[in-house]
Amino acid sequence: MLTIDALLGSGAPPVVAILRGIRPDEAVTIAEALVDAGVRMIEVPLNSPDPFASIAAIQAKFGDVALIGAGTVLAVDRVDELALTGARLLVTPNTVPAVIARGVEHGMEVMPGFVTPTEALAAVAAGAHRLKLFPAFAFSPAYVQAIREVLPAHTAIWAVGGVSAANARAWLNGGAEGVALGSAIYRPGDSAAIVAEKARTVLTALQ
Numbered sequence: 001m002l003t004i005d006a007l008l009g010s011g012a013p014p015v016v017a018i019l020r021g022i023r024p025d026e027a028v029t030i031a032e033a034l035v036d037a038g039v040r041m042i043e044v045p046l047n048s049p050d051p052f053a054s055i056a057a058i059q060a061k062f063g064d065v066a067l068i069g070a071g072t073v074l075a076v077d078r079v080d081e082l083a084l085t086g087a088r089l090l091v092t093p094n095t096v097p098a099v100i101a102r103g104v105e106h107g108m109e110v111m112p113g114f115v116t117p118t119e120a121l122a123a124v125a126a127g128a129h130r131l132k133l134f135p136a137f138a139f140s141p142a143y144v145q146a147i148r149e150v151l152p153a154h155t156a157i158w159a160v161g162g163v164s165a166a167n168a169r170a171w172l173n174g175g176a177e178g179v180a181l182g183s184a185i186y187r188p189g190d191s192a193a194i195v196a197e198k199a200r201t202v203l204t205a206l207q
Contacts, residue, residue: 001088001107002063002064002065002066002067002088003067003109004041004067004109004130007040007041007067008177008178012038012040012041013038013039013040013203013206014158014172014177014178014179014206015039015040015041015168015178015179015180015181015202015203015206016041016042016043016089016091016111016158016160016178016179016180016181017034017039017041017042017043017180017181017185017186017199018043018045018071018160018180018181018182018185018186019031019042019043019044019045019048019054019186020044020045020047020048020071020072020182020186020188021045021048021049021187021188022044022048022049022054022186022188023048023049023050023054023188024049024050024053024054024057027044027053027054027055027057027058028057028058028061029192030186030190030192030195031058031061031062031066031068032061032062032192033192033193033195033196033199034066034185034195034196034199035062035065035066036196037195037196037199037200037203038199038200038203039066039185039199039203040065040066040067041066041067041089042058042062042066042067042068042069042089043068043069043070043071043089043091043180044058044068044069044070044071045070045071045072046070046071046072046073046074046078047072051070052070052081052082052084052085055068055069055070055082055085055087056085056086056087058087059085059086059087060086063086063087067088067089067109068087068088068089069082069087069088069089069090069091069108069109070082070087070089070090070091071091071092071093072091072092072093073090073091073092073099073103074092074093074094074096074099075096075099076098076099076102078099079099079102079103079106079108080102080106082106082108083106083108088106088107088108088109089108089109089111090103090106090108090109090110090111091111091112091113091132091180092111092112092113092132093113093132093134094112094113094114094119095112095113095114095119095120095122095123096112097122097123097125097126098126099112100112100123100126100127100128101126101127103127104126104127104128109130110127110128110129110130111128111130111131111132111158112126112128112131112132113131113132113133113134113160114131114132114133114134115133115134117147117150120147120150120151120155121150121151124151124152124155128155129154129155129156130155130156130157130158130177131151131155131156131157131158132157132158132160132180133147133157133158133159133160133161133176134160134161135160135161135162136159136160136161136162136163136171137161137162137163138161138162140174141159141170141171141173141174141175141176142174144157144159144171144174144175144176145174145175148175156176156177156178157175157176157177158176158177158178158179158180159171159176159178159179159180160179160180163179163180163181163184164181164184164202165184165201165202165204165205166205168181168202168205168206169205169206172206181202184198184202185198185199185202186198
């Protein structure tokens with residue numbers, strides 16, 4: 001069973017590719033381009049067309065080599081739907097303790113969104129070990145350092161929102177464990193070749 005700790009420990013890049021707007025008919029092809037480029041964490045936001053079909057297809061094809069899951073998870077019942085696909089990455093834009101706790105119950109890798117110290121500590125209390133600073137573009141790497149001062153030592157922060165090849169390294173240098181990228185890796189309509197090139201550009205910037 002893949003975990004973020006295991007992936008990072010094996011040298012996988014600390015990058016989640018966000019495929020917002022992807023369609024089921026293109027999901028596997030785009031995911032293949034990402035995996036071939038070296039990406040090992042892929043998220044399909046639930047406000048994409050028929051997202052669970054895309055997640056299930058990607059999980060079936062690449063779930064043994066990459067951590068697959070859903071983003072924009074807003075309710076507990078959606079966590080249960082995600083569990084049925086076999087995918088295990090659960091990402092939210094906000095801090096909802098019940099959603100976090102259900103993901104933990106399912107043994108998922110949970111990454112809830114936060115902005116304030118209050119939200120961050122509420123997420124940790126609900127069982128999260130990794131947090132998503134969102135939208136990161138409204139802050140700076142210095143904010144990550146400040147938040148980490150009040151969090152349990154084992155808690156990691158990922159920067160999401162406005163992250164690109166140009167600033168991804170700055171977030172890691174500032175104390176973020178990883179980053180997640182949306183349009184910097186995938187926009188609806190992008191071909192597999194374009195996605196692969198974008199992903200390679202981001203991964204090169206992180207080296």
